[in-house]
Amino acid sequence: MIDIVLENWSPIVFIVVLLLNVLVAYWLYSMGNPEYKKTKYSGDPFISGNRSPKDVKKLHVAGDNLFWGFKKALKRYYDPLIDGHTGRLNDYMIWVVITLAVVLIYLYLVV
């Protein structure tokens, strides 16, 4: 049965096509303007027209800030979920007992 699914999938062909695309991209890149001179501010990130800060640490987006929108939009789902992970040893055991109860009730009711 493996042949039906993986017959058309060959990673070697994929990698060869990927390399061909990279070569095409490099050829397009080499057709660029050869007389480009770097000015004083070129290469800096665009922060709505402000100057980039001198301290390098402020340029990089911190870990917690990267998906804040996702977390805020799903606030009603995330608040109970994060509160459920309390870190207390008793709660870990209570979850095991709850799962045990649900699985046993399911096994006895259904069959």
Next chain:
Amino acid sequence: MTLDIIIENSPTFILAIPLLFAFLTAVLGWVSEKIGEILFGIGLALTVFFVGVMSFEVLTAESWFYVFGAESPSPENITSFFRITFIADGFAVLATITISITAVAAGIYSYSFMKDESGLNKFYTLFLLTLAGVNGMVLTGDLFNLFVWFEVTSVASCALIAFKNYRGRSVEAALKYMVLSTVGGLVVLFSIGLLYGQHGVLNYALLREGIAGSFTFLDKLALGLLAVVFAMKASSVPMHMWAPDAYGEAPGSVTPFIAVTSLGSLFVLFRLFFGVFSVGLDVAILGSLLIVLGALSMIVGVSMALVQSDLKRLIAYLSVSQVGYMMTAIGVGLATLRSGEGFGDLAMQGGLFHMLNDGVYKALLFLSAVAVIHTTDIRSLNDLGGLAHKMPYTTFFFLFGALSIAGIPPTSGFSSKLLIYKSVYLYSPILAIIALVVSIITFAIVAKAFFNAFLGPDQSLMKRRISKPMLWGMGILTVVLIVFTLFPNVVVAEIVDPAVEGLIGSLEGVLP
């Protein structure tokens, strides 16, 4: 003649050698550290050699039952199973190969990672004991032997997690895992007592015959208890909360090894469901149990990983989510076991290939994250940045592991996930949609981790250089993963197909 003896007795050697070298290391390593290191290396190498011998014999010749204490280790007709038996078939071979690859990489990595700790001979002892315990759990064919190796694994791995006992958080994580494992072990012993009282036998093959004859109220109770405890050890939701603590606070080089012990519990759970219990209960119900737990694990694991800022806990939650993939795929395979539809076999191939891949790329991710933490002494993603300028090799290893865990073509993670998507879709489209969405969110999470840790301007955070054995450990895993990436057809046909056959048919028709 000697070669035949070695090949026939290889399951014993896989267990005896780590135990022997564990105690030798504890005693002789106390005298001198160098002797402890050399003995540890020899023990690990010999164990992997015997795993290779057993795999070669099973994959080229035939699988066999290894009986302890009979007049010959694999007797011709097994008339009575009153001795402890080991099942050496394709499934056990897949499990021991996964465990051995991770153990070798972790062992080489810890050669230089643990250099400035004291009491290293005890570290090597605990490592070898855990290796023996996990190999015993996946090889055994007897219920009480399973309990013994279960307890050996939990005690040794908890002591290994708490190895750096000058940090309060390591001891706290180890205590939480230990309490859960001990209560779990008691519940396993209770259900073994129930099964023994009902049928009077402890062997998997004889128990299968007994359950096929009569499946009562007490058998159902024992099945439920065993299933939940092994799912708890395998860190499936909602009993997964020990996993981020334990993986995050263990000493860096053994974190993938602790992750592999939970993979071992998953192997045991599948062996019990397919081999022993699938004849008594309707397989659709057993399969639906696994599928529900798996789907929950996928969703909750990946949601919690999205909001983490600690690098190791992020990868730990991703590992919880990947366990969900395996449980769903094998659950679909179990639910369609005897209905004759073709996609059941496909789902099992996908699930088992995913387990093989997961052991390797999870180890790669953990080891490169630990390399980052080791060189910069920073654990939080809020403060890291710009490490790709100074650590090019680690960047490449992390990127490769990240692409594999997210299932991006052409990596081997994509091949196994393709099998899972196709077969699970034929069973129920909702599961395939959940799997795809979780895969995309996984990619977002590893992209976040990669961006925060490695990209960006150089902030000169490195305090010490990375050392050679750490790069060698990660390099071995990368070579294995490249082989899996380029030739998935060969890997599935040679290693995963015998595992599927072993899982389904190994205990059928054994008794005359």
Next chain:
Amino acid sequence: MSWDTVFMIMPYLTVVILLSIGLYAVLFKKNLIKIIMGIAIMQNGTNLFLVSLAYRDGYYAPIFTGAESTEMVMPTPHALTLTSIVIGLATTALLLSFTMMIKKHYNSINTEDMRRCKE
């Protein structure tokens, strides 16, 4: 219900009571020492269950060589119980040493205080 039936189910009733007490201590008590005591009580309950599985009324213990009859109780659960007692010893020792180290680091053995690994 005759006295014979009561005597026959008394060990199993004791097992249920012991397991319930132990499980209550693990689930709802905040002091670490009480949790470990609850685990020890559960271990005792499970061992009692295994031993009482083996009993047959009126049979002899399987340790005599010159017994009056060859009807003996089943010896396999006795072997399982011995193994389980030894394993219980090892796990209790490890748990207690972890508790000692936690007291040294956190200065309290309350599970409300050992929550530094949250979320």
